[in-house]
Amino acid sequence: MNLIPSFTVLMEIHDVLYLSYLIPEKRLRPAVPDTMPFAVTSQGKTIISLVIFHSRNVRASFFPFFRFDYDQANIRTYVLDPVTGKPAVFFLKSGITSPLIAAITRILGIPWQSVSMRLDVQRDNNSLYQYAARGDWEGDFNISLQEDRDTLADMEPFRTPEEAIHFLTSPSVGFYGSSGGVIRFEVQHSAIKPSMGKISAINFPLLIRSGLLTDGELWFPHSALIAPRGLFSVSMPPTRVSQ
Numbered sequence: 001m002n003l004i005p006s007f008t009v010l011m012e013i014h015d016v017l018y019l020s021y022l023i024p025e026k027r028l029r030p031a032v033p034d035t036m037p038f039a040v041t042s043q044g045k046t047i048i049s050l051v052i053f054h055s056r057n058v059r060a061s062f063f064p065f066f067r068f069d070y071d072q073a074n075i076r077t078y079v080l081d082p083v084t085g086k087p088a089v090f091f092l093k094s095g096i097t098s099p100l101i102a103a104i105t106r107i108l109g110i111p112w113q114s115v116s117m118r119l120d121v122q123r124d125n126n127s128l129y130q131y132a133a134r135g136d137w138e139g140d141f142n143i144s145l146q147e148d149r150d151t152l153a154d155m156e157p158f159r160t161p162e163e164a165i166h167f168l169t170s171p172s173v174g175f176y177g178s179s180g181g182v183i184r185f186e187v188q189h190s191a192i193k194p195s196m197g198k199i200s201a202i203n204f205p206l207l208i209r210s211g212l213l214t215d216g217e218l219w220f221p222h223s224a225l226i227a228p229r230g231l232f233s234v235s236m237p238p239t240r241v242s243q
Contacts, residue, residue: 008061009234015121016053018225039078039087042157048077070098071117081173088173095137109178139205145197183238194225
């Protein structure tokens with residue numbers, strides 16, 4: 001990666017789903033380096049999130065007129081960045097619907113998988129989100145949610161919904177584990193302004209088979225957030241993290 005000159009990847013993200021769960025730390029620790037403490041813990045539990053969204057107008061700074069669209073899904077947890085000491089995201093798995101982009105990112109050390117996925121997002125007569133995601137990511141999955149403005153989620157260990165939303169959506173540093181160790185990259189993004197959602201149907205075998213969640217836990221997330229849009233700028237190439 002030292003031979004690759006610095007560049008920036010710009011993108012718009014649309015119809016973003018943050019489906020988060022409190023799970024025992026011991027389930028995650030084998031996948032996350034011991035040198036990276038979890039950013040939040042509560043009674044031996046920490047948070048993972050399944051994040052799904054449309055990526056639109058994805059372009060690199062050195063070739064801004066060549067643009068891509070694809071859909072993406074990430075399974076991630078939250079750690080403390082050893083560089084800044086601030087909360088950051090550690091990606092456990094990522095899948096995108098562009099085989100070409102998946103191949104390019106592997107050159108950079110980012111282990112994105114090529115997956116099939118479709119998002120169907122609509123507004124009902126009350127302008128509430130109707131959100132559906134389905135596809136094949138190491139097994140067929142489907143998720144359906146409705147925006148629920150009356151939902152008042154229990155956001156513990158956070159004191160308020162606003163604190164939880166900031167924690168889940170605002171990290172500006174990301175990490176991936178790769179064959180050569182851990183890589184780090186930085187992101188600048190606009191503020192995400194989500195609404196609460198409520199699950200009406202869910203099946204996600206990858207989360208169960210990986211040992212991250214049980215069937216019973218899958219239906220009862222810590223929070224379900226749906227956001228319409230955000231702007232992202234990602235600094236590339238990533239850098240290696242000393243272990």
